[in-house]
Amino acid sequence: MNRRTLIGAALATPSLAFAQGAAWPARPVRLIVPYPPGGATDVIARLYAEQMGHTLGQPVVIENRPGASGNIGIDAVAKAAPDGYTIGAGTVSNFSINQYLYKSVPYDIERDLRPVALAWEFPNIAVVAPGKVQAKTLAEFIAWARGRRGGITYGSTGVGTTTHLSSAMMFNRLGIEAVHVPYRGAAQIQPALLSGDIDFAIDGVASYQALVESGQIRALAVTSAERWPTLPEIPTMAEAGLENFVVTVWGGFVAPAATPDALVERLGNALKAVVEDATQRERFARVGAKPIWTTPAEAAARAARERPMWRDTIKASGAEAD
Numbered sequence: 001m002n003r004r005t006l007i008g009a010a011l012a013t014p015s016l017a018f019a020q021g022a023a024w025p026a027r028p029v030r031l032i033v034p035y036p037p038g039g040a041t042d043v044i045a046r047l048y049a050e051q052m053g054h055t056l057g058q059p060v061v062i063e064n065r066p067g068a069s070g071n072i073g074i075d076a077v078a079k080a081a082p083d084g085y086t087i088g089a090g091t092v093s094n095f096s097i098n099q100y101l102y103k104s105v106p107y108d109i110e111r112d113l114r115p116v117a118l119a120w121e122f123p124n125i126a127v128v129a130p131g132k133v134q135a136k137t138l139a140e141f142i143a144w145a146r147g148r149r150g151g152i153t154y155g156s157t158g159v160g161t162t163t164h165l166s167s168a169m170m171f172n173r174l175g176i177e178a179v180h181v182p183y184r185g186a187a188q189i190q191p192a193l194l195s196g197d198i199d200f201a202i203d204g205v206a207s208y209q210a211l212v213e214s215g216q217i218r219a220l221a222v223t224s225a226e227r228w229p230t231l232p233e234i235p236t237m238a239e240a241g242l243e244n245f246v247v248t249v250w251g252g253f254v255a256p257a258a259t260p261d262a263l264v265e266r267l268g269n270a271l272k273a274v275v276e277d278a279t280q281r282e283r284f285a286r287v288g289a290k291p292i293w294t295t296p297a298e299a300a301a302r303a304a305r306e307r308p309m310w311r312d313t314i315k316a317s318g319a320e321a322d
Contacts, residue, residue: 024084024263024266025056025057025058025084025085026058027058027085028058028059028060028061028085029052029053029056029058029059029060029061029084029085029086029087030060030061030063030080030085030086030087031045031048031049031060031061031062031063031087031088031089031253032063032064032065032073032074032076032077032086032087032088032089033045033062033063033064033065033066033073033088033089034065034066034067034070034071034072034073034074034076034088034089034090034094035064035066035070035073035091036064036066037064040122040204040206040249040287040288040289041070041089041091041251042062042064043287044089044119044120044251044284044287044289045062045089046062047274047280047283047284047287048060048089048119048253048271048274049061049062051270051273051274051277051280052267052270052271052273052274055269055270055273056266056270068098068102068321069093069094069097069098069101069102069158069160069161069321070090070091070093070094070098071094071098071102071105071106071107073088074088074090074094074107074109074113074254075106075107076088077113077254077255077256078106078107078112078113078256078257079107079112079256080256081256082255082256082257082258082259082260083259083263084255084259084260084263084266084267086255086256087116087253087254087255087267088113088253088254088255089251089252089253090109090113090251090252090253090254091249091250091251092162092249092250092251092303092306092310093160093161093162094109094254095109095115095251095252095299095302095303095306096303096304096306096307096310097160097162097165097310097314098160098321099307100307100310100311100314100315101159101160101314101319101320101321102320102321102322103320103322109303110300111257112256112257113254113255113256113257114254114255114256114257114259114264114296115252115253115254115296115299115300115303116252116253116254116255116264116267116268116271116296116299117252117253117267117268117271117272117293117294117295117296117299118250118251118252118292118293118294118298118299118302119251119252119253119271119274119275119291119292119293120250120251120252120284120289120290120291120292121248121249121250121251121289121290121292122204122205122206122224122228122248122249122250122288122289122290123205123222123223123224123228123247123248123249124162124163124166124202124203124204124205124222124223124247124248124249125202125203125204125205125208125212125219125221125222125223125228125231125234126138126141126170126200126201126202126219126220126221126222126223126237127193127200127201127202127203127208127212127217127218127219127220128141128193128199128200128217128218128220129193129194129196129216129217129218130215130216130217130218131194131196132193132194132195132196132199133199133200133218135218135220136218137220137240137241138220138221138235138237138240138241138242139240139241141200141220142174142176142241142242145171145174145176145178145199145200146174146175146176150177151176151177151178151179152176152177152178152179152199152200153178153179153180153181153197153198153199153200154167154171154178154179154180154181154198154199154200154201154202155181155182155183155188155189155192155193155198155200155201155203156180156181156182156183156189156201156202156203157182157183157184157185157186157189157203158182158183158184159180159182159319159320159321160314160319160320160321162247162249163201163202163203163204164180164182164317164319165310165313165314165317165319166202166223166247167180167200167201167202168180168313168316168317168319169245169247169309169313169316169317170202170242170245172313172316172317173245178200180317181197181198186203186204186207186208189201189203190207190208190211190217193217194216194217202223204249204288205222205228205230205231205288206287206288206289207288209230209231209288212231212234219231219234220234220240221234221235221236221237221239221240221242222234222235222236222237223236223237223245223246223247223248224236224246224248225238225246227239229285230285230288250292250302252294252299253267253271255267264296268293268295268296271293272293274291275291275292275293
C-alpha cells in the first residue's frame with residue numbers, strides 16, 4: 001500500500017484519522033436541537049453550547065430542526081458523518097418514548113446513535129387553580145377527583161409528551177376517570193386552568209414557578225425524588241402520599257453511532273466541565289433545570305431502564321402519534 005492510499009484511508013475513516021493525530025475540532029461543531037427555538041431543550045442546549053465552545057476552542061453552533069417530537073432532528077444526527085462535527089440534543093422522548101408512540105420512527109436510538117452523556121434534568125409539577133379546585137393537597141385532590149361524577153379533566157403540552165403520560169400514569173394507577181385535553185404549551189394550559197376549562201395539569205416546574213409564588217396556581221407536588229430547590233415548600237409525590245412516582249424530564253447529547261470513542265470522550269468532558277462550574281449551575285437553576293453528567297454507558301442504561309414504564313403507560317393510555 002503506497003503513501004497516497006494510506007492517507008486516503010485515514011481521511012475516509014474518522015477513528016483512524018483521529019488516532020493518527022488529526023486536530024479536532026478544527027472547525028465549528030454543529031449541535032442539532034430537534035425542538036423549536038425558545039423551548040426548554042433549546043434554552044438548555046444554548047447554555048451548554050456557549051461553555052462547550054470555550055472548552056473545545058471552536059464554536060458550538062445551534063441548528064434547530066423541530067418536528068415529530070424530535071424525530072426529525074435526531075434522525076438528521078443519526079445520518080450525519082460520524083466525525084465529531086455533528087451532535088444532537090435528545091430528550092427522554094427521543095431516548096425512551098417515541099419508539100412506542102409512533103408507528104414508525106426513522107432511526108433506531110440504540111443502533112444508529114450513541115449517547116455522549118445525559119446532561120440535564122428537571123421535574124414536572126402537579127398544579128390546580130385555587131379558584132376552581134378547592135383541594136390544598138394532593139390527597140385532597142385525589143379524594144375530590146374520585147368523588148366527581150363524570151371524572152376530571154387534565155391538560156398537557158401534547159399527545160405523548162411527559163406532561164400527558166405522567167398524568168395518564170397517575171390517574172390510571174389511582175383508577176380515576178380523567179379526560180385528556182392537549183394544548184400546544186404551558187402558555188395555553190395556564191389560562192385553561194385559571195378559567196376552569198381543565199381541572200389539573202402536570203407540567204414543567206419552570207413554567208409555573210412565578211404563578212405558584214403569586215398564589216394564582218396551587219402546586220400540589222413535584223415529580224422528582226427530592227424537593228426542588230427553587231420551590232422547597234412543595235412536597236414530592238411520595239411526601240404527598242403517592243409512592244413510587246418519580247418521573248422527571250431529562251435529556252442529553254447523542255452522536256452518530258460510528259463516532260470514535262476518543263471524540264465522544266472529548267465531548268463528554270466538555271459537558272462535564274459545565275456541570276462542575278458553579279456559575280453555570282446557577283444559570284441552569286434560573287431556567288428551571290439541573291445540569292447533570294453521566295458516562296455514555298450510564299446514559300444508555302437509564303434510557304433502557306425507563307422504556308418499559310413509558311411503553312406500558314402509552315399502551316394503557318392509548319396514546320398514538322403519526
